[in-house]
Amino acid sequence: MEIIVNGGNRLEGVVEVNSSKNAILPILAATLLSNGHIEINKVPKIRDVKIISDLINDLGVEVKHEQNKLVYNVSDIKNYPSYELVRQMRASFLVMGPILAKKGKVKISLPGGCAIGTRPIDLHLKGFHALGAKIDLSHGDVTAEASNLIGSHIYLDFPSVGATENIMMAAALAKGSTYIENAALEPEVVDLANFINAMGGKISGAGTNVVKIDGVNELKPVNYTPIPDRIEAGTYMIAAAATGGNVLINNVIPEHMKAITAKLVESGAIVEEESNAIRVARTESIKPIYIKTLPYPGFPTDMQAQFMAYLSCALGSSVITESVFENRFMHLQELLRMGAEIKAEGRTAIIKGVKKLTGANVKATDLRAGAALVVAGLTAEGETIVGNSIHVDRGYENFVEKLNKLGADIIKK
Numbered sequence: 274m275e276i277i278v279n280g281g282n283r284l285e286g287v288v289e290v291n292s293s294k295n296a297i298l299p300i301l302a303a304t305l306l307s308n309g310h311i312e313i314n315k316v317p318k319i320r321d322v323k324i325i326s327d328l329i330n331d332l333g334v335e336v337k338h339e340q341n342k343l344v345y346n347v348s349d350i351k352n353y354p355s356y357e358l359v360r361q362m363r364a365s366f367l368v369m370g371p372i373l374a375k376k377g378k379v380k381i382s383l384p385g386g387c388a389i390g391t392r393p394i395d396l397h398l399k400g401f402h403a404l405g406a407k408i409d410l411s412h413g414d415v416t417a418e419a420s421n422l423i424g425s426h427i428y429l430d431f432p433s434v435g436a437t438e439n440i441m442m443a444a445a446l447a448k449g450s451t452y453i454e455n456a457a458l459e460p461e462v463v464d465l466a467n468f469i470n471a472m473g474g475k476i477s478g479a480g481t482n483v484v485k486i487d488g489v490n491e492l493k494p495v496n497y498t499p500i501p502d503r504i505e506a507g508t509y510m511i512a513a514a515a516t517g518g519n520v521l522i523n524n525v526i527p528e529h530m531k532a533i534t535a536k537l538v539e540s541g542a543i544v545e546e547e548s549n550a551i552r553v554a555r556t557e558s559i560k561p562i563y564i565k566t567l568p569y570p571g572f573p574t575d576m577q578a579q580f581m582a583y584l585s586c587a588l589g590s591s592v593i594t595e596s597v598f599e600n601r602f603m604h605l606q607e608l609l610r611m612g613a614e615i616k617a618e619g620r621t622a623i624i625k626g627v628k629k630l631t632g633a634n635v636k637a638t639d640l641r642a643g644a645a646l647v648v649a650g651l652t653a654e655g656e657t658i659v660g661n662s663i664h665v666d667r668g669y670e671n672f673v674e675k676l677n678k679l680g681a682d683i684i685k686k
């Protein structure tokens with residue numbers, strides 16, 4: 274699949290953001306903690322949701338995607354996650370905690386690396402072990418087993434989003450209280466805690482770096498609507514600023530966008546916050562800025578590639594440091610093909626702004642790199658063909674259609 278874009282059009286109009294992919298994936302895993310009929314609303318038809326739904330179906334739990342709702346009938350978990358599905362998506366590991374809590378044993382194939390780094394699960398396993406699980410690594414699989422999970426104190430060496438979520442889910446049905454210290458503060462972690470509490474869980478402190486989980490005996494099925502996707506919103510904010518357009522992005526929690534908004538304003542864009550929307554426009558030239566990606570509430574790593582594309586045409590040199598992942602500059606090579614002048618030394622990239630990018634044949638290496646190359650294509654002179662655009666489908670529903678509606682000259686092939 275390819276996305277073909279002819280650059281030069283200013284984006285104008287209104288775009289609606291979906292529920293957050295990175296909130297939905299752990300919430301879909303957490304449904305396994307309960308039994309019965311559950312509906313998750315406003316779920317976009319994106320590839321990662323399909324993969325985790327297929328995986329949950331594979332466990333013997335019936336899941337149906339009706340319009341923009343996911344309907345579950347959670348019953349007993351009959352199987353372990355299949356290698357085929359787990360290897361397609363790292364977030365598959367999020368079913369480990371719920372299965373361990375419900376069944377007392379879970380077996381899953383070890384993570385492969387992926388385009389943005391090795392991405393181990395050592396902190397997830399450290400948490401399960403602290404809760405009393407026996408961990409066994411052999412033949413490319415990891416098995417965690419515990420007849421009873423007992424609440425414990427767990428310190429995370431890094432505020433890992435996935436580890437915080439996985440441990441939170443396992444601890445929800447453990448005996449006694451669990452404290453996760455140096456926990457991730459991301460809004461998606463808070464949304465997961467809110468979902469578990471809506472099912473009758475007892476989680477406090479989510480959104481701070483100490484999360485307390487008081488285990489309960491059972492969790493009840495509930496209907497739920499996840500928070501809006503702050504990274505999808507940020508991507509449309511960047512596209513509006515990059516094209517010198519004027520776009521209103523609806524279904525946004527401005528509080529979640531603070532770091533993105535601050536950096537856009539620093540670069541000379543105009544950002545107006547409304548209660549659940551945000552307007553972005555740019556009339557001045559793009560000013561060079563410094564960015565360092567950090568865990569929330571720092572600047573989100575998932576917006577790093579999109580900002581690199583945007584700053585490729587700034588008036589001067591910008592600096593981006595990627596401190597969360599060890600290899601998340603794959604899009605840099607592709608931007609060079611479009612005439613960008615960027616030099617990377619380790620985890621720091623220096624972007625010397627050029628007047629204009631020129632369209633070229635480029636390849637998406639991961640979800641956000643793909644989105645960044647489309648943003649670059651929107652501003653470049655001539656035609657850009659973004660190959661491997663299946664990566665973009667992982668996290669952006671109707672990306673091409675939504676950009677088209679905003680005035681972009683873009684098609685999918």
Ligand code: EPZ
Nearest residue numbers: 295364392393394395396397433434435436575597598640
């Ligand atoms: C989540 O991934 C997101 N995915 C990622 O979004 C996001 O980039 C990342 O958090 C950081 O914000 C989902 O929520 C589904 P981490 P996750 O565990 O949980 C190291 C996107 O584009 N680490 O916070 O995998 C790890 O190697 C995706 O939507 C360990 O060392 O991120 C990495 O360097 C990409 N050991 C760092 O922590 C562990 O056990 C951050 O990883 C776990 C993580």
